[in-house]
Amino acid sequence: MNHLALIKHVLGMAVLPLYLLAVPMAASAQDGDPVAGEKVFRKCASCHRVGEGAKNATGPVLNGVVGRPTASFEGYKYSNSLMSAGEGGLVWSAETIFEWLANPRDFIRAQTGDPAARTRMSFKLDDAQQRRDVIAYLSTLSPQEAAATDSNIMSHGDTPFDEAMVSGEVDPLADMERVRQELVLPPNVPEHDQVAKGEPKIIEIELVVEEKSWVLDGDGTSIVALTYNGSIPAPMLIVHQDDVVELTLKNPATNLMEHNIDLHAATGALGGAGITTIAPGEETTMRFRATKTGTFLYHCAPEGSMTPYHVTHGMTGAITVLPRDGIKDENGELLTYDKMYYVGENDFYVPRDENGDFKTYVDAGEDLGDWIEEMKTLVPSHVVFNGRVGALTGENAMMSEVGETVMFVHVTANRDSRPHLIGGHLDYAWETGSFVSPPLRDLETMLVRGGSAGAAMYTFLQPGVYAYLNHNLIEAVELGAAGHVVVTGEWNDELMQQVYIGPMK
Numbered sequence: 007m008n009h010l011a012l013i014k015h016v017l018g019m020a021v022l023p024l025y026l027l028a029v030p031m032a033a034s035a036q037d038g039d040p041v042a043g044e045k046v047f048r049k050c051a052s053c054h055r056v057g058e059g060a061k062n063a064t065g066p067v068l069n070g071v072v073g074r075p076t077a078s079f080e081g082y083k084y085s086n087s088l089m090s091a092g093e094g095g096l097v098w099s100a101e102t103i104f105e106w107l108a109n110p111r112d113f114i115r116a117q118t119g120d121p122a123a124r125t126r127m128s129f130k131l132d133d134a135q136q137r138r139d140v141i142a143y144l145s146t147l148s149p150q151e152a153a154a155t156d157s158n159i160m161s162h163g164d165t166p167f168d169e170a171m172v173s174g175e176v177d178p179l180a181d182m183e184r185v186r187q188e189l190v191l192p193p194n195v196p197e198h199d200q201v202a203k204g205e206p207k208i209i210e211i212e213l214v215v216e217e218k219s220w221v222l223d224g225d226g227t228s229i230v231a232l233t234y235n236g237s238i239p240a241p242m243l244i245v246h247q248d249d250v251v252e253l254t255l256k257n258p259a260t261n262l263m264e265h266n267i268d269l270h271a272a273t274g275a276l277g278g279a280g281i282t283t284i285a286p287g288e289e290t291t292m293r294f295r296a297t298k299t300g301t302f303l304y305h306c307a308p309e310g311s312m313t314p315y316h317v318t319h320g321m322t323g324a325i326t327v328l329p330r331d332g333i334k335d336e337n338g339e340l341l342t343y344d345k346m347y348y349v350g351e352n353d354f355y356v357p358r359d360e361n362g363d364f365k366t367y368v369d370a371g372e373d374l375g376d377w378i379e380e381m382k383t384l385v386p387s388h389v390v391f392n393g394r395v396g397a398l399t400g401e402n403a404m405m406s407e408v409g410e411t412v413m414f415v416h417v418t419a420n421r422d423s424r425p426h427l428i429g430g431h432l433d434y435a436w437e438t439g440s441f442v443s444p445p446l447r448d449l450e451t452m453l454v455r456g457g458s459a460g461a462a463m464y465t466f467l468q469p470g471v472y473a474y475l476n477h478n479l480i481e482a483v484e485l486g487a488a489g490h491v492v493v494t495g496e497w498n499d500e501l502m503q504q505v506y507i508g509p510m511k
């Protein structure tokens with residue numbers, strides 16, 4: 007705690023009892039039930055910790071917050087707006103917390119007089135009784151010893167791995183060639199060699215988190231999406247086995263939430279999530295060696311309910327780790343493709359109002375309480391390819407031609423999917439994504455398990471518009487999990503002919 011904050015803290019503690027005597031508390035903020043409040047606190051618990059040894063998480067520790075000067079908990083990185091409210095002398099009391107919880111954004115704008123002020127707490131609690139109850143509960147928590155130094159059990163230098171990586175004493179990678187991978191928008195994938203050239207390299211990759219408004223369907227249903235590099239799914243990353251991925255993740259100060267990255271291709275530290283959690287205004291760089299070949303999911307994994315929350319707001323992508331000598335068939339013969347397309351399947355759980363209409367929210371995280379309730383039903387409002395209904399149909403269709411071999415990579419973070427190409431087949435399929443396992447041959451449909459990315463290769467034999475969809479046809483047709491592949495070329499009568507269609511003969 008800095009000097010100023012310390013003085014304010016002491017003053018706050020000393021002044022509060024007088025204040026309590028002098029000004030009778032408005033009944034509205036006071037009549038709370040601490041027992042009921044403990045239950046309400048579960049809504050706060052995805053971001054705030056309390057009790058002995060509590061550590062800062064997405065939000066600051068709340069032990070003793072009633073009576074504490076605003077933005078004064080040691081070791082927590084507050085937003086500038088909250089800091090200036092604290093410097094202006096704001097102290098958390100039953101009243102101020104009562105107003106704050108009703109609408110943190112409006113509260114902080116009124117307090118600071120800045121109409122553009124933003125706070126990182128976008129969560130709101132509409133129900134006034136719940137606010138009274140949770141305040142009553144918080145009032146029972148004294149400012150116990152809390153472990154203030156770290157932001158989160160799974161972040162910021164907790165692990166020896168982190169120290170080893172930044173120690174700089176030995177640089178085992180000094181001799182390796184560095185290559186920067188230019189990422190592209192899905193369904194396209196970065197330029198790459200199918201058979202690696204030369205020795206393993208360091209592949210530099212940069213992902214920037216963008217929290218942005220995102221339209222999900224033709225009706226204009228929109229959410230504040232959480233994305234890596236602004237796309238859903240996040241860009242495909244492609245490396246070769248034994249390459250070292252040097253990944254920089256940036257969380258611009260204009261964002262409101264903490265983010266990180268868990269890559270299923272990485273080994274250790276929760277796939278990277280343990281050493282990459284960053285608040286708005288921070289960036290992080292981590293390295294991992296790509297030891298396993300295959301196609302893998304990557305996603306944001308802050309902790310607790312925030313993990314499925316971020317994942318169902320768009321923070322999913324895929325990384326392909328190719329064998330150095332290329333992909334093989336079951337006999338060990340090299341298989342090559344002419345192009346790769348990348349389809350990300352995402353499930354969304356948009357909350358509805360009393361009339362059954364989709365609700366809209368302004369800030370990232372504002373829908374948190376509603377969304378968590380909705381996602382717990384396991385009934386998605388949207389299941390789509392590449393972020394929205396129609397992202398891969400019509401003008402946005404994937405393109406191919408007769409004779410061309412296309413490798414499709416299909417990633418899904420939560421739900422199982424059943425990719426199927428209507429009118430075609432999957433000549434080779436790595437359902438699990440693993441390239442050391444022999445491919446399945448001549449499939450009609452593959453099963454891509456939630457939490458993974460599968461791959462399948464097909465050589466087109468007939469022109470036309472193919473539907474590429476999740477063969478849960480309800481999800482495909484009603485919820486959006488469908489795309490098109492438009493194939494040009496010569497029709498082959500030997501494969502199919504329309505012999506007659508018309509009135510019954």
Ligand code: HEC
Nearest residue numbers: 049050053064065066076077078084085088125126127129
């Ligand atoms: C989605 C995450 C999230 C949820 C849920 C959440 N908060 Fe917060 N809270 C934050 C963040 C982030 C901050 C810091 C805000 C800033 O710096 O602008 C914060 C700040 C606060 C503060 C100010 C603390 C200080 O030291 O100045 C209080 C009080 C607070 N929250 C109470 C609550 C209560 C009570 C609940 C549950 C009813 C709750 N919050 C739910 C993220 C959350």
Ligand SMILES: [Cu+2]
Nearest residue numbers: 265266306316
């Ligand atoms: Cu995230």
